Amino acid sequence: MFEILEKERIAPKEYDMWINAPRVVNHVKPGQFVVIRTHKKGERIPLTVADFDRENGKIRLIFQAVGKTTYEMAAMKVGDSFSDVVGPLGTPSEIKKHGTVLMIGGGVGIAALFPIIRGLKQMGNKVITILGGRTSDLVIMKKECAEYSDEMIITTDDGSEGIKGVVTDGMKAVVNRGDHVDYAWAIGPTIMMKFSALTAKDLGIPIWVSLNPIMVDGTGMCGACRVTVNGNIKFACVDGPEFDGHGVSWDELMARLKQYKDQEKISLEKYLSEVGETSWL
Amino acid sequence: MALKIPNNKTPIAEQKPQERIHNFKEVVLGYTLEEAITEANRCLQCPTHPCVSGCPVGIDIPGFILQLRENNLEKSHEILKSYNNLPAVCGRVCPQESQCEGVCTVGVMKDHEPVAIGKLERFVADWNASHGNESISEKANSKKGKVAVVGSGPSGLTVAADLAKKGYEVSVFEAFHEAGGVLMYGIPEFRLPKSIVEREINSIRKLGVNIETNVVVGKTLTIEELRNDYDAIFIGTGAGTPRFMNNPGTNLNGVYSASEFLTRINFMHSYEFPEYDTPIRVGKRVVVVGAGNVAMDASRSALRLGAEKSMIVYRRSEKEMPARVEEYHHAMQEGIEFHWLTNPIEYIGDENGNVTGVKCIKMKLGEPDASGRRRPIPIEGSEFTIEADMVIEAIGQTSNKVLLNTFPELKLNKRGYIEADPKTGKTSVEGVYAGGDIVTGAATVILAMGAGKAAAQAIDEYISSKKKA
Numbered sequence: 001m002f003e004i005l006e007k008e009r010i011a012p013k014e015y016d017m018w019i020n021a022p023r024v025v026n027h028v029k030p031g032q033f034v035v036i037r038t039h040k041k042g043e044r045i046p047l048t049v050a051d052f053d054r055e056n057g058k059i060r061l062i063f064q065a066v067g068k069t070t071y072e073m074a075a076m077k078v079g080d081s082f083s084d085v086v087g088p089l090g091t092p093s094e095i096k097k098h099g100t101v102l103m104i105g106g107g108v109g110i111a112a113l114f115p116i117i118r119g120l121k122q123m124g125n126k127v128i129t130i131l132g133g134r135t136s137d138l139v140i141m142k143k144e145c146a147e148y149s150d151e152m153i154i155t156t157d158d159g160s161e162g163i164k165g166v167v168t169d170g171m172k173a174v175v176n177r178g179d180h181v182d183y184a185w186a187i188g189p190t191i192m193m194k195f196s197a198l199t200a201k202d203l204g205i206p207i208w209v210s211l212n213p214i215m216v217d218g219t220g221m222c223g224a225c226r227v228t229v230n231g232n233i234k235f236a237c238v239d240g241p242e243f244d245g246h247g248v249s250w251d252e253l254m255a256r257l258k259q260y261k262d263q264e265k266i267s268l269e270k271y272l273s274e275v276g277e278t279s280w281l
Numbered sequence: 282m283a284l285k286i287p288n289n290k291t292p293i294a295e296q297k298p299q300e301r302i303h304n305f306k307e308v309v310l311g312y313t314l315e316e317a318i319t320e321a322n323r324c325l326q327c328p329t330h331p332c333v334s335g336c337p338v339g340i341d342i343p344g345f346i347l348q349l350r351e352n353n354l355e356k357s358h359e360i361l362k363s364y365n366n367l368p369a370v371c372g373r374v375c376p377q378e379s380q381c382e383g384v385c386t387v388g389v390m391k392d393h394e395p396v397a398i399g400k401l402e403r404f405v406a407d408w409n410a411s412h413g414n415e416s417i418s419e420k421a422n423s424k425k426g427k428v429a430v431v432g433s434g435p436s437g438l439t440v441a442a443d444l445a446k447k448g449y450e451v452s453v454f455e456a457f458h459e460a461g462g463v464l465m466y467g468i469p470e471f472r473l474p475k476s477i478v479e480r481e482i483n484s485i486r487k488l489g490v491n492i493e494t495n496v497v498v499g500k501t502l503t504i505e506e507l508r509n510d511y512d513a514i515f516i517g518t519g520a521g522t523p524r525f526m527n528n529p530g531t532n533l534n535g536v537y538s539a540s541e542f543l544t545r546i547n548f549m550h551s552y553e554f555p556e557y558d559t560p561i562r563v564g565k566r567v568v569v570v571g572a573g574n575v576a577m578d579a580s581r582s583a584l585r586l587g588a589e590k591s592m593i594v595y596r597r598s599e600k601e602m603p604a605r606v607e608e609y610h611h612a613m614q615e616g617i618e619f620h621w622l623t624n625p626i627e628y629i630g631d632e633n634g635n636v637t638g639v640k641c642i643k644m645k646l647g648e649p650d651a652s653g654r655r656r657p658i659p660i661e662g663s664e665f666t667i668e669a670d671m672v673i674e675a676i677g678q679t680s681n682k683v684l685l686n687t688f689p690e691l692k693l694n695k696r697g698y699i700e701a702d703p704k705t706g707k708t709s710v711e712g713v714y715a716g717g718d719i720v721t722g723a724a725t726v727i728l729a730m731g732a733g734k735a736a737a738q739a740i741d742e743y744i745s746s747k748k749k750a
Contacts (some may be wrong), residue, residue: 014443017290027500027503030477034362037458041550043549043559043560044549084458084494084495085495086458086496087497087501088500088501089497094619195402216541216544217457217544218522219456219497219683220521220522221456221521221522221523221544221681222523222538222541223522223541224541226525226531228532251533251634252532252634255534255633256532256534258534258634258636260560263554263561264553266555267554267560270555
């Protein structure tokens with residue numbers, strides 16, 4: 001079970017995998033995630049499902065190597081298996097006819113955004129997609145997102161592609177030219193989602209964000225992933241992961257994401273001392 | 282005859298408190314054969330045997346003790362196993378003082394402690410694991426019907442084992458990556474070694490029960506799919522969601538639910554970090570809120586992780602404390618500090634979002650409330666702060682809605698748990714049974730097993746009568 005069927009390096013430290021998960025694939029919907037373990041002593045980590053193929057019983061995960069578990073995943077080969085994959089977890093995205101939707105993605109968050117873009121397009125929405133990154137090579141899945149978008153805007157910090165700037169510059173450009181946006185989604189690094197939400201507020205656009213707090217079980221059983229939304233404590237694993245971006249207590253979320261900073265460093269250093277050279281990443 | 286019975290239970294070896302607070306190994310070490318037989322001889326073999334009706338699964342207690350006394354350990358184990366699928370677990374975690382031992386005839390004699398039934402049960406189960414041949418019970422041909430069990434905690438495992446013994450094909454679906462439910466993630470290693478749980482689960486697997494992990498029913502599989510594929514369903518998903526007091530500062534780093542804290546330690550082995558990948562914060566001054574068994578487990582675990590001071594704050598007094606006497610006693614021995622009539626009202630943090638203190642208020646007891654216990658009332662102006670870098674809330678759970686939200690036909694009670702007949706586990710939906718904490722709210726392992734036993738009986742009757750019709 002949970003065998004890696006395909007694997008590709010799509011950017012420095014970023015990987016694209018298809019995994020055999022016949023049980024998960026039957027009911028998965030855009031916006032949902034799985035919790036995986038690489039091996040029996042591994043940590044449980046949540047990853048949003050980037051795509052799924054019901055016919056062939058496989059799901060697609062796109063991730064960035066940032067800590068021990070994702071480094072291990074990056075080192076896994078086609079034919080290797082994950083110890084555990086459980087899901088689909090979380091509440092699916094609200095895929096319905098909104099009108100015009102503004103889809104904002106950054107980093108590997110673009111992977112989580114992709115099935116929502118596709119779903120919304122198939123529902124008949126006008127889809128304007130803004131993908132951002134530090135440089136052109138780090139903006140992933142451009143072709144796939146374009147296939148389901150009426151318009152694609154790329155923003156790069158270094159100006160190597162599209163608008164020189166960040167995704168919020170793209171958001172302002174769309175509104176300033178006179179487009180009416182009914183709903184927005186922003187998925188990416190927490191800081192990007194925070195500023196997308198603040199900008200959307202200024203622009204008067206309701207916005208969904210997909211939060212990525214630390215989780216353990218992913219089924220509402222431990223409360224590790226609690227976030228504050230509009231003043232109430234929510235469990236991202238079952239109440240989310242998508243929430244009203246205007247209501248999220250961003251600074252609290254960012255502090256909670258650093259909860260195990262010291263241990264994460266110890267874990268990664270131990271791994272690196274065991275595997276040695278990692279320039280292949 | 283009665284006069285010859287020693288007043289006290291045969292003492293049992295334990296790890297010394299000063300030693301054990303630095304490790305996660307089991308506290309109680311168990312009887313030797315000689316000690317067990319000595320203790321077994323304290324049993325009167327009285328004809329009324331009130332202990333049996335004191336046991337939620339009705340074990341023939343005098344029967345297994347008699348065989349033990351005669352040194353027929355295999356026979357003794359056979360008797361135990363025919364009533365209880367998890368004897369090594371129950372011998373360790375049952376609240377015997379309020380069940381079998383609470384009504385033991387010896388125990389009601391003047392100045393006498395009851396027979397140490399739990400310790401004897403544990404001895405026989407452990408003896409069998411190291412000496413006995415696991416009798417491969419003849420697997421029935423599984424033609425009687427198919428049953429799906431949701432959750433592999435004490436109630437689900439009991440239903441599964443009993444129905445497999447009766448000749449059903451049983452599939453257990455577990456959301457986590459390992460079976461056992463609360464026995465694995467909740468109860469610490471030092472009270473219930475995980476190898477013992479695994480051993481008992483393996484013997485249930487040997488009955489032909491198929492346990493599939495990583496399946497969240499309601500998400501991975503729908504309840505409709507189960508209803509189409511199985512003759513009956515048993516839901517034993519546990520209470521499943523932690524409650525928080527919702528004090529200001531609840532989301533500061535270092536504030537845990539007991540569920541998360543214990544799951545990280547017991548289930549994810551974070552006490553063996555970085556050998557295991559899952560981390561845990563190590564608090565120097567730890568405040569645990571609540572005084573039930575889970576609070577004792579959390580405070581004692583914090584000590585073992587390396588806390589300099591592990592404190593329990595409880596809004597009522599020692600008298601109302603819900604923890605078992607043995608757990609309280611062990612916690613006291615280990616130096617857990619108890620702050621009675623104290624309630625936290627706010628968690629204080631630093632500029633990085635880490636908890637640094639617990640603001641508390643002193644309480645006094647008023648008139649009895651609905652639970653019959655005297656209601657705690659805050660004393661105005663008595664606020665004070667306890668310095669702490671970790672807080673663990675162990676104030677109970679509520680029902681997990683992941684499955685229930687997808688099954689609206691299933692009737693729930695006012696508290697949000699499944700409404701089920703206490704005698705049969707029957708729910709409002711035909712062919713669907715439920716038991717354990719998802720029906721009663723957080724209770725004990727043995728009550729969940731009792732519910733499982735009753736449900737297995739009812740499911741057998743239901744499927745048999747349906748097949749005849």
